[in-house]
Amino acid sequence: MSEKLNTEIRQDQFAQAALGLVAAHGLKGLSVARVAHRVGLVPSAVYRHFRGKDELLDAVLDLIRKRLTQNVQKVSDVKDSLECLRRLLLLHAQLIRENQGVPRIIFSEELYSGNPRRQTAVYGIIQGYLKRVAEIIKRGQSDGQIRRDLDASTVSIMFLGLVQPAAVLWQLSDGGIDVTKHVERAWHIFAGCIRAK
Amino acid sequence: MSEKLNTEIRQDQFAQAALGLVAAHGLKGLSVARVAHRVGLVPSAVYRHFRGKDELLDAVLDLIRKRLTQNVQKVSDVKDSLECLRRLLLLHAQLIRENQGVPRIIFSEELYSGNPRRQTAVYGIIQGYLKRVAEIIKRGQSDGQIRRDLDASTVSIMFLGLVQPAAVLWQLSDGGIDVTKHVERAWHIFAGCIRAK
DNA sequence: CCACAATGTGAGCATAGAGTCACAATGAGC
DNA sequence: GCTCATTGTGACTCTATGCTCACATTGTGG
Numbered sequence: 457m458s459e460k461l462n463t464e465i466r467q468d469q470f471a472q473a474a475l476g477l478v479a480a481h482g483l484k485g486l487s488v489a490r491v492a493h494r495v496g497l498v499p500s501a502v503y504r505h506f507r508g509k510d511e512l513l514d515a516v517l518d519l520i521r522k523r524l525t526q527n528v529q530k531v532s533d534v535k536d537s538l539e540c541l542r543r544l545l546l547l548h549a550q551l552i553r554e555n556q557g558v559p560r561i562i563f564s565e566e567l568y569s570g571n572p573r574r575q576t577a578v579y580g581i582i583q584g585y586l587k588r589v590a591e592i593i594k595r596g597q598s599d600g601q602i603r604r605d606l607d608a609s610t611v612s613i614m615f616l617g618l619v620q621p622a623a624v625l626w627q628l629s630d631g632g633i634d635v636t637k638h639v640e641r642a643w644h645i646f647a648g649c650i651r652a653k
Numbered sequence: 654m655s656e657k658l659n660t661e662i663r664q665d666q667f668a669q670a671a672l673g674l675v676a677a678h679g680l681k682g683l684s685v686a687r688v689a690h691r692v693g694l695v696p697s698a699v700y701r702h703f704r705g706k707d708e709l710l711d712a713v714l715d716l717i718r719k720r721l722t723q724n725v726q727k728v729s730d731v732k733d734s735l736e737c738l739r740r741l742l743l744l745h746a747q748l749i750r751e752n753q754g755v756p757r758i759i760f761s762e763e764l765y766s767g768n769p770r771r772q773t774a775v776y777g778i779i780q781g782y783l784k785r786v787a788e789i790i791k792r793g794q795s796d797g798q799i800r801r802d803l804d805a806s807t808v809s810i811m812f813l814g815l816v817q818p819a820a821v822l823w824q825l826s827d828g829g830i831d832v833t834k835h836v837e838r839a840w841h842i843f844a845g846c847i848r849a850k
Numbered sequence: 851c852c853a854c855a856a857t858g859t860g861a862g863c864a865t866a867g868a869g870t871c872a873c874a875a876t877g878a879g880c
Numbered sequence: 881g882c883t884c885a886t887t888g889t890g891a892c893t894c895t896a897t898g899c900t901c902a903c904a905t906t907g908t909g910g
Contacts, residue, residue, distance in 0.1 A: 460857050460906050482766030487897060498859055500900080505857090509898065563821055564761050569679030579825040610838045613822070617814025617839075620821075624760055625810070628776040641807045642814075649846030657876050657887050684867060695889055697870080702887090706868065 458497055466505045469495045471515040478516075479557035483566050488512070513567065514574070520558050521581045523551060528588045537596030538651060542643055544589070545618060549639045552623045559623050586612045593650075603652050611650060618642045655694055663702045666692045668712040675713075676754035680763050685709070710764065711771065717755050718778045720748060725785045734793030735848060739840055741786070742815060746836045749820045756820050783809045790847075800849050808847060815839045 461469075473494040477486050488509055489499040506512045527547040534540040552559055561567055562582065568575035589612040596602035602611075622638040658666075670691040674683050685706055686696040703709045724744040731737040749756055758764055759779065765772035786809040793799035799808075819835040 457858055457905060462856085466857085482762045484763045484766055488899085489897070497857095499898090500860075501858055503899070560762050564763060565679045565757050565824060566681050566761060566763055568825075569681055575825060575827075579822070582822065582825065606842060607838060610835060610842070613818050613835060614815065614839050614842065616818040617816075618811065619814075620817050621810050621813040624817075625776070625779065627762060628765075628772060628779065630772075638807060638810060641804060642811050645803060645807070645811065645846060649842060654875055654888055659886085663887085685869085686867070694887095696868090697890075698888055700869070 463505050466495070466501075467515055470502060470505060470512055471519045474512060474516045475519060475555065475557040475561070477557075478560050479555055482560060483564050510571075510574075514577070516561060517574070517577055517581065520561060521584070523555075523558065524581065524585050527551060528585070537592055537599065537601050538647055540592050541589070541596075541615065542647070544592070545615070545639055545643055546636065548619050549622075549635045552619065553626075553635055556627060559620075559627070563620075563624075586616070589615050600652055602650050606650060614646070618646060660702050663692070663698075664712055667699060667702060667709055668716045671709060671713045672716060672752065672754040672758070674754075675757050676752055679757060680761050707768070707771075711774070713758060714771070714774055714778065717758060718781070720752075720755065721778065721782050724748060725782070734789055734796065734798050735844055737789050738786070738793075738812065739844070741789070742812070742836055742840055743833065745816050746819075746832045749816065750823075750832055753824060756817075756824070760817075760821075779813075783813070786812050797849055799847050803847060811843070815843060 470491055473491045474486060477490055477494060481490075488502050491512065492499045492502050495501075502512065506515070527544060530547060531540050531543045534543060562578060568578055586609070590608040593602060593606075593608040593611050593615075597604050597606075597608065619635070619639055622633065622635045622642075625633045626635045667688055670688050671683055674687055674691060678687075685699050688709065689696045689699050692698075699709065703712070724741060727744060728737050728740045731740060759775060765775055783806070787805040790799060790803075790805040790808050790812075794801050794803075794805065816832070816836055819830065819832045819839075822830045823832045
């Protein structure tokens with residue numbers, strides 16, 4: 457029998473295991489049994505710490521939200537707002553590279569179709585991230601770094617668009633495309649466009 | 654008993670039914686039984702026209718490729734390359750609005766994880782589309798409409814990035830975001846950036 | 851050191867969905 | 881109008897997976 461650990465620790469372990477499994481085998485490959493096995497426990501053990509698979513998935517979403525928030529934190533002290541955005545973009549690319557599970561979960565409607573509550577949750581995560589990006593952009597607009605005639609919200613969505621398609625291609629090509637390189641090139645073009653003249 | 658129709662017609666019907674089902678209920682809701690029911694037939698009838706679910710999904714992918722190719726065709730006679738791109742972008746947004754199944758299938762790794770052949774197929778569809786976009790861009794570069802210092806391939810991926818995140822948000826918010834509006838605003842910014850001065 | 855709550859286990863249930871097969875109906879070509 | 885290949889049907893099997901439950905084990909507070 458495995459060591460007995462308290463619920464919070466197990467919940468964390470299960471959530472991380474789940475995220476890893478999605479990265480490796482896709483959402484389709486995410487079964488309660490596999491998650492348990494990855495943690496070194498037996499399937500039914502999962503139900504000691506979650507009411508069901510739904511609750512487990514919620515925990516995974518929470519994990520993802522934390523990772524995104526962390527990235528924003530990491531760049532929050534960069535004064536130059538364009539540089540701040542650039543670094544956030546690179547961190548984002550890195551997050552995706554290091555954990556393919558993140559985009560797979562966020563952009564797979566499998567997770568929330570037929571589950572309005574979770575759909576709202578995912579939407580909230582993305583909107584939360586976008587909001588923070590928009591704030592950085594607005595800061596750049598007030599201190600004259602970024603063109604004031606642009607809608608911060610639109611720009612923040614475009615910002616996401618710098619990574620997202622590249623991430624999909626990277627996944628599809630099994631790493632045949634360098635996400636970070638593309639993101640750097642794209643950023644160069646994009647920055648030249650929103651920078652105040 | 655239902656009317657007997659030949660295989661090509663049935664294959665088409667099943668593929669379209671499948672695409673519609675994905676739009677309505679997500680990939681998770683795509684079962685052979687439902688597809689059959691939507692066409693007004695019984696589950697086992699599907700196996701008269703496809704070897705299995707895999708072959709059905711391949712047919713759906715083919716349908717999607719055709720739709721994308723159609724869009725490129727529709728704008729192929731527009732001389733002004735920036736205008737050509739703008740129209741293609743709007744068609745793309747329209748395609749997504751009218752058939753949510755398209756992005757859901759293309760960007761859901763569920764479809765191809767654990768199936769290298771199909772993964773390659775999806776990659777091919779996107780790359781094919783990107784290639785055509787890149788050609789339009791190169792045309793714009795040679796006739797002096799678009800900045801020559803930009804890498805056409807990078808720009809084509811950015812082009813995709815103008816719609817993709819908006820499409821995801823639109824899906825997540827149940828239509829709470831106007832994809833076409835965002836795309837128009839984003840295009841305005843983007844075009845100002847790649848246009849030759 | 852002991853009781854008991856929390857955690858881990860294995861066996862088993864229920865359901866959904868892919869696929870098979872023998873048989874029935876259809877309709878196109880002769 | 882007959883024949884037969886094609887297409888449609890219903891009953892079925894098989895497998896994967898979410899989940900339950902009775903029981904075993906652990907370790908912590910008193």
